[in-house]
Amino acid sequence: MTIRPRRSVLYMPGSNARALEKARTLPADGVILDLEDAVAPDAKLEARTRVVETVKAGGFGPREVVIRVNGLDTPWGSDDIEAAASARPDAILIPKVQDPEQLVTVGRRLEALGVPAETRVWAMIETPLAIFAVKDIAAAARDPITRLAVFVMGTNDLAKETRAALIPGRAPMYPWLTLSVAAAHAYGIDVLDGVWNQFQDMEGFKAECQQGVELGMDGKTLIHPAQIEPCNTAFSPPEAEVTRARTIIAAFDQPENAGKGVIQLDGRMVERMHADMARRTVSLADAIAARA
Template structure:
């Protein structure tokens, strides 16, 4: 079972040369080099060139490198896509995905540009229409041309577009978050939670990380380096859970349990589905350990 840890994915403004260089050293599982929200209109052309140069230069080690472009309906989107395609990051993040057609358009363009299949597409889910269309958007992953592999939740934009309050516990958004996770799981996508804005409030941040784990999300997008380590800790399986998972796998592999759908371990009934969950836990723990 091949798993790529995506516990913490840090947004880095494409217009900040110092931040882009620092991205190579931070302990985040991934970095999103941003050309959209964090870049002023008069800096977008310069930021595009800088981000492309940084990505081409490499040196990010095990970190997943993602370029967030501007929407194709903006003056910068088409050139952003071409520059990102030429830089060959691990993924290109599309803002404000609301319809399958947006993914198909990008997929066709990447094919025309001869971009290798290993460059994936991530989708920002950040508008009411995206939530209402979430099943169809996730189902686009069945079409290899779309390259869709990850949902990134844009909770700030969701709050803006719906007028819902951004409050601790996110009660107004719970249904939307659950819908995104459910749709993603049907089609084998990963889901990254939205950002926590008050980066000095570590208690609040840790509580929201814990909520994301409870929802079954794979990780969280972050906006400040101080959030990386606690985010990694929250989305890493605890050692005791990994030990239990290894025990479940070992028990099902014993000759006397061959072919059984249910066994007893320490007085507790354990089913094959628990063994499947255990294998994923162990695979994730091993992948995290391999990062060093």
């Protein structure tokens, strides 16, 4: 099982040269170099050029590098796609995806531009229509043309479009988050939680990270470097959990247990599905350790 850790993915404004340079040194699992919300209209062309040059220059080490383009229905979207494609990032993040056809359109464009399949597509889930269509959007991952690998929850935009309150615990949008996690994982893609806006409220941030873990999120998008370390901690499997997972795997790997669906281990009944879960836990822990 091969897993790429996506515990912490930090938004970096494409118009800020200093921030882009700093992105190469931060302990985040990934960075999103943003051409959309973080960039004013009169700075978008300059930001596009700067981001492309930054990605082409490399030096990001194990960090996953993602470029968020402007919407396809904006004056910048089409040219953003072409520019981002030329930089060959790990992924291109498409905002306000509301139906699978948008992903097919992007995928065909990337194919026409000769972009290798290693450059994946991430989709923002940030509108009411996206929530209603989230299963179909996730299912698009089965079509190789879409390159779909990750959902990114846009909780600020969801709050704006629905007029739902952004409150601790996120009760108004809890069903949308759980539905998106279920859809993503049903079709084998990762899902990243939305941002925490009050970056100086670290206790509130940690609580929301824990909620994301409990919901089944694979990581969280961030707006400030100070959020990286607590986020990495929250989305890393605890040492005791990893140790237990290795014990379960070893038990099922014993020849006498090869054909068993259930075994007794340390006074508890353990099913083979728990071994599958354990293998994922160990794979994630090993992938995290390899980044150190």
